[in-house]
Amino acid sequence: MDASPLDLVTEPRLHGETVQQWVFRQLRRSVMSGRFPPGQAVTIRGLAEALGVSAMPVREALRRLVAERALVLLDNRRVRVPEMTARRFDELVTARTLLECEAAARALPYADSAFRGRLDALNRASDAAVEANDTEATIETNLAFHAALYGGRKDNVLLPLIESVWLQIGPFMRMALADLEQHYPVDRHAEALAALEAGDEDGLRRAIEADIRDGIGHLRAQLG
Secondary structure (H helix, E strand, O other): OOOOOOOOOOOOOOOOOOHHHHHHHHHHHHHHOOOOOOOOOEEHHHHHHHHOOOHHHHHHHHHHHHHOOOOEEOOOOEEEOOOOOHHHHHHHHHHHHHHHHHHHHHHHHHOOHHHHHHHHHHHHHHHHHHHOOOHHHHHHHHHHHHHHHHOOOOOOOHHHHHHHHHHHHHHHHHHHHOOHHHHOOOOHHHHHHHHHHHOOHHHHHHHHHHHHHHHHHHHHHHHO
């Protein structure tokens, strides 16, 4: 068992979901929401015990996550989050900005009152999580807000690309939250909602870019 067991996402299996699919979904979401601390190696056995499954579906899920560059394989039993360099961080932030600004702009034609209402509810939940100093809820509600904004269409192709970037930068989100008040003084989600209501594409793009910059951009200085 790992010396420091992870607090993994453990949601119920969906109807018709195989064990392999469920394990992959739990581990992928755990990486994306920062539950794999940078630098900490974890074992297949430890993850299997935490999820209450055999090693086989965990090994397959980890193979897929390594292919997505979310994790690196240390040997045949252990994985960890890849090392984050300043150059890699810059590229990931650039990728987030390009993809997410475009995805938000493409949501404008579908941003009716019901769509905006769902986003407003998620933003209020996010504000409540920040106020309560609830790290897990803050991360989850933030991911939910962005996923709802970008993934409104069933044929959306940008959200899976965005999630691949979230996977690589997600483990560092908890570092960003450590001094959130200092670097995130303006509610950029509220700005995005106002731009959606006004049909203001340029304003929406600015709000999303500022949300990414204010939310995680300051970590660049810690990477050298």
